[in-house]
Amino acid sequence: MNLRQSFSVGLLALGISGSTHPLLAEDLIVNSYGGPYEQIIRSTILEPFEKQTGITVVYDAVGSASQDYAKIKASNGRPGFDVVVMTASQALQGCREGLLLPLESSAIPNLRAINPAIAKAAGPCGAVHELQxxxxxxxxxxxxxxxxxxxxxxxxxxxxxxxxxxxxxxxxxxxxxxxxxxxxxxxxxxxxxxxxxxxxxxxxxxxxxxxxxxxxxxxxxxxxxxxxxxxxxxxxxxxxxxxxxxxxxxxxxxPLIATMSIPSGAEHKDAARKFIDFFLEKGRQEAWATAYKVGSARLDVELPEDLRDRQISSEADMRALLLxxxxxxxxxxxxxxxxxxxxxxxxxx
Structure with missing residues (x-):
């Protein structure tokens, strides 16, 4: 993370906006998790996305899913980040309360590749990017x-x-x-x-x-x-x-149905949609699932056999779960x- 990104993330953690190093118009703020998750998402998703699109991603590794949704609710949909990683429960609640944007396949084409039953479980405001x-x-x-x-x-x-x-x-x-x-x-x-x-x-x-x-x-x-x-x-x-x-x-x-959502008051909605679509691409899903050791809601992903045997990777796996x-x-x-x-x-x- 460069100095400007580190400073920006620190401000986000404090709930402060604006700095001597202001966010640029093309910056995208993604809120998610720290630890091993952050290390893996940087190499498999964030850096390739930046290289392909020219959009700079500021990574905000602050808070759990419930804490992140609390920020969205307290700010009336303007938490200071553009994409948030939560679970389907928060995505459904945010949709019901009008604090998250419905996601359309016309703007995010890779939504069409998600297992319909899983997509339905997550609701219209949650893009399912992993299954555990x-x-x-x-x-x-x-x-x-x-x-x-x-x-x-x-x-x-x-x-x-x-x-x-x-x-x-x-x-x-x-x-x-x-x-x-x-x-x-x-x-x-x-x-x-x-x-x-x-x-x-x-x-x-x-x-x-x-x-x-x-x-x-x-x-x-x-x-x-x-x-x-x-x-x-x-x-x-x-x-x-x-x-x-x-x-x-x-x-x-x-199952843990992990979702990406866009707060209703996000500043960079178009960049957020591009990021979600990128994350849901077949190749990106394969890279993410292999690196983070998770399953995918895309049934066309090709995973290593030793990984596939321990993940949710088929319709039969889904039917065996309590949903x-x-x-x-x-x-x-x-x-x-x-x-x-x-x-x-x-x-x-």
């Missing part, structure tokens, strides 16, 4: 055989060796829904069994963390032996040669958030 799923991540030095069920998190020997996401991390909702189905409830309307299970699991946990980068530190250093985690980032840990692996438990799991009505989920989130604080966090011992 919530995996069960575990330490192989404590599990000679791979665990087969989410129930392993409740095992007495794991007390004090589990960490959980905060409600602001969408894994919390995913785990709540999976446990709800396992205990006789469902994904949306009857989640009381899930809340009861999460309350029990909080008693096993050492605490709650919002950032995936922080969550992974616990399993890296051996404090945590098993936890929920996104499969793409899990694969990056496996590739480092750490005593870590991951599985899709037999009860199933929930909640995300529009309904987004409507329940405020109520669930209050209940999480009251029933789950309060059970932490």
């Amino acid at each position: 799923y919530m995996a069960l991540l575990y330490r192989t030095d404590h599990f000679p055989k791979p665990p087969a069920s989410w129930d392993v998190l409740f095992a007495p020997e794991l007390k004090g060796h589990v960490v959980l996401p905060t409600f602001q991390n969408s894994m919390a909702v995913d785990l709540l829904q999976v446990l709800s189905v396992m205990r006789g409830g469902d994904l949306v309307e009857n989640t009381s069994p899930g809340f009861a299970a999460m309350r029990q699991l909080a008693g096993q946990s050492i605490g709650f963390e919002q950032s995936s980068a922080v969550l992974e530190r616990y399993i890296r250093n051996g404090t945590v032996w098993a936890m929920p985690f996104w499969n793409g980032r899990a694969q990056l840990l496996v590739d480092e040669g750490l005593p870590i692996d991951y599985v899709r438990p037999r009860e199933g799991t929930v 909640p009505d995300l529009e309904a989920v987004s409507r329940h989130l405020p109520e669930w958030g209050e209940r999480w604080e009251r029933d789950v966090v309060s059970a932490l011992q």
